[in-house]
Amino acid sequence: xxxxxxxxxxxxxxxxxxxxxxxxxxxxxxxxxxxxxxxxxxxxxxxxxxxxxxxxxxxxxxxxxxxxxxxxxxxxxxxxxxxxxxxxxxxxxxxxxxxxxxxxxxxxxxxxxxxxxxxxxxxxxxxxxxxxxxxxxxxxxxxxxxxxxxxxxxxxxxxxxxxxxxxxxxxxxxxxxxxxxxxxxxxxxxxxxxxxxxxxxxxxxxxxxxxxxxxxxxxxxxxxxxxxxxxxxxxxxxxxxxxxxxxxxxxxxxxxxxxxxxxxxxxxxxxxxxxxxxxxxxxxxxxxxxxxxxxxxxxxxxx
Amino acid sequence: xxxxxxxxxxxxxxxxxxxxxxxxxxxxxxxxxxxxxxxxxxxxxxxxxxxxxxxxxxxxxxxxxxxxxxxxxxxxxxxxxxxxxxxxxxxxxxxxxxxxxxxxxxxxxxxxxxxxxxxxxxxxxxxxxxxxxxxxxxxxxxxxxxxxxxxxxxxxxxxxxxxxxxxxxxxxxxxxxxxxxxxxxxxxxxxxxxxxxxxxxxxxxxxxxxxxxxxxxxxxxxxxxxxxxxxxxxxxxxxxxxxxxxxxxxxxxxxxxxxxxxxxxxxxxxxxxxxxxxxxxxxxxxxxxxxxxxxxxxxxxxxxxxxxxxx
Numbered sequence: 001x002x003x004x005x006x007x008x009x010x011x012x013x014x015x016x017x018x019x020x021x022x023x024x025x026x027x028x029x030x031x032x033x034x035x036x037x038x039x040x041x042x043x044x045x046x047x048x049x050x051x052x053x054x055x056x057x058x059x060x061x062x063x064x065x066x067x068x069x070x071x072x073x074x075x076x077x078x079x080x081x082x083x084x085x086x087x088x089x090x091x092x093x094x095x096x097x098x099x100x101x102x103x104x105x106x107x108x109x110x111x112x113x114x115x116x117x118x119x120x121x122x123x124x125x126x127x128x129x130x131x132x133x134x135x136x137x138x139x140x141x142x143x144x145x146x147x148x149x150x151x152x153x154x155x156x157x158x159x160x161x162x163x164x165x166x167x168x169x170x171x172x173x174x175x176x177x178x179x180x181x182x183x184x185x186x187x188x189x190x191x192x193x194x195x196x197x198x199x200x201x202x203x204x205x206x207x208x209x210x211x212x213x214x215x216x217x218x219x220x221x222x223x224x225x226x227x228x229x230x231x232x233x234x235x236x237x238x239x240x241x242x243x244x245x246x247x248x249x250x251x252x253x254x255x256x257x258x259x260x261x262x263x264x265x266x267x268x269x270x271x272x273x274x275x276x277x278x279x280x281x282x283x284x285x286x287x288x289x290x291x292x293x294x295x296x297x298x299x300x301x302x303x
Numbered sequence: 304x305x306x307x308x309x310x311x312x313x314x315x316x317x318x319x320x321x322x323x324x325x326x327x328x329x330x331x332x333x334x335x336x337x338x339x340x341x342x343x344x345x346x347x348x349x350x351x352x353x354x355x356x357x358x359x360x361x362x363x364x365x366x367x368x369x370x371x372x373x374x375x376x377x378x379x380x381x382x383x384x385x386x387x388x389x390x391x392x393x394x395x396x397x398x399x400x401x402x403x404x405x406x407x408x409x410x411x412x413x414x415x416x417x418x419x420x421x422x423x424x425x426x427x428x429x430x431x432x433x434x435x436x437x438x439x440x441x442x443x444x445x446x447x448x449x450x451x452x453x454x455x456x457x458x459x460x461x462x463x464x465x466x467x468x469x470x471x472x473x474x475x476x477x478x479x480x481x482x483x484x485x486x487x488x489x490x491x492x493x494x495x496x497x498x499x500x501x502x503x504x505x506x507x508x509x510x511x512x513x514x515x516x517x518x519x520x521x522x523x524x525x526x527x528x529x530x531x532x533x534x535x536x537x538x539x540x541x542x543x544x545x546x547x548x549x550x551x552x553x554x555x556x557x558x559x560x561x562x563x564x565x566x567x568x569x570x571x572x573x574x575x576x577x578x579x580x581x582x583x584x585x586x587x588x589x590x591x592x593x594x595x596x597x598x599x600x601x602x603x604x605x606x607x608x609x610x611x612x613x614x
Binding site for chain 1: 361418421422426428429432433434436437439440441443444538542543548549550552554557582583585586588590591592593596599600
């Protein structure tokens with residue numbers, strides 16, 4: 001039983017990170033209807049931003065303090081937001097009225113560009129690095145289940161970020177505009193919504209969440225490298241589809257389901273080698289029975 | 304294009320491959336290797352074009368089929384090699400192994416195609432992507448094929464004639480198929496699936512057929528690749544490899560067989576030509592993809608705008 005709870009806990013903390021990244025995929029899909037492949041690299045850049053910021057922040061805040069970790073996280077989120085908006089402005093905006101496939105390939109191009117540039121020896125270099133310890137590593141023992149301080153921070157921050165996102169999307173003017181653009185771009189434009197500004201804002205929000213995911217991932221797994229976004233990003237995207245792409249609660253749910261399933265599969269003898277394939281097997285099974293994802297609504301095609 | 308004309312092109316292509324093959328003894332091994340890579344990529348891109356271009360589906364897992372074909376045919380020829388097949392029979396063994404690889408890949412293609420007819424667009428893309436990843440993970444743990452350390456000791460059977468001959472046959476089959484009466488159904492599914500269905504076109508069957516034929520040739524390409532590189536590693540069949548093939552199809556202009564073949568040639572040669580700037584070559588490669596998409600989004604070799612012309 002304790003082992004079950006332990007695995008559940010580990011799965012939830014992995015799932016929380018997937019959820020943060022998946023939200024960015026789903027938000028961009030909601031307004032622009034394409035898969036932003038570069039999102040996984042924004043996640044990686046978030047982790048590297050944290051890597052370079054940590055020593056600077058450590059000069060002001062006592063090392064190991066929660067305040068320091070939060071400052072690193074917020075700065076990395078801000079950097080990623082700027083990167084996300086820049087990518088959209090330079091690469092996607094000129095293609096706004098073009099077929100979605102064109103944008104998709106451009107996104108793949110941007111993703112490759114970021115990956116290869118950051119692997120270059122003048123940038124980050126290809127070899128993995130150890131992420132500095134932002135928090136004092138302590139482990140709480142609750143009835144035989146070990147919870148690390150990092151895990152607690154992951155849970156709390158994810159919950160705070162999700163609550164903040166829900167507030168922004170549901171209760172603010174700009175969030176209402178986002179939902180309007182997602183629902184019907186032309187009608188929203190006619191109602192006076194500045195489409196370009198809303199799309200930029202969506203990218204900023206999604207990229208900031210990816211950046212937060214990057215820092216939290218780096219805190220939990222300590223090893224960062226320029227290609228870390230490829231597999232994690234792919235799985236986060238799977239999570240977004242799993243929950244029903246374009247659906248915000250769906251992305252969060254999909255991320256958590258995927259994290260838990262993957263962790264449990266990794267713990268089963270004989271299945272652990274297939275761990276990376278499990279995510280996709282689950283995805284295919286769910287899509288066969290619910291083609292629009294867990295929380296997605298099946299769209300009736302009008303002729 | 305009349306079928307007779309297409310057949311003439313096929314014969315010309317085969318003859319040219321055979322003729323050039325006679326001179327391969329005099330060429331630089333590096334150039335020879337690159338030319339075989341080009342031919343294999345043509346087979347992959349043209350066969351994916353049948354699925355993504357002509358039929359309008361979106362597969363992101365082409366490399367999974369290539370992996371199946373590669374592993375099946377390599378394991379067959381290794382077994383034949385161990386059993387001591389006489390030298391004279393090797394072309395037969397190789398051809399049989401390529402066909403077997405293709406058939407296995409086609410079966411997998413049908414297996415993916417049948418359940419996926421419920422899914423459209425991005426959902427189909429992600430299922431095929433997931434399928435490709437599952438195949439890779441499978442071979443990563445499959446002990447008889449060397450698991451993660453890869454399959455070694457594959458005989459080096461692929462030569463210029465095999466590679467370019469297969470490329471010519473692939474182009475011929477796809478072009479002739481799409482331009483046949485039966486093949487109009489693929490274009491109908493591409494243009495408007497609902498209307499095609501209403502007009503009595505069995506859309507599901509066309510989609511599954513496209514997947515089966517496309518993945519058959521991907522499997523054959525995998526077999527050629529295996530016997531060209533004489534080593535197979537599961538990491539060589541990751542998601543990026545599928546993306547490379549998709550990029551070739553889109554740059555060539557979706558649904559334009561000739562354009563896609565030319566794009567396959569260019570995109571294979573490009574990284575080789577950039578070798579002089581070794582540190583920067585992949586950065587330049589990705590920049591070129593972005594610039595091409597921003598400046599010629601309809602594909603490099605698509606000169607007719609939105610109107611569909613015969614391939």
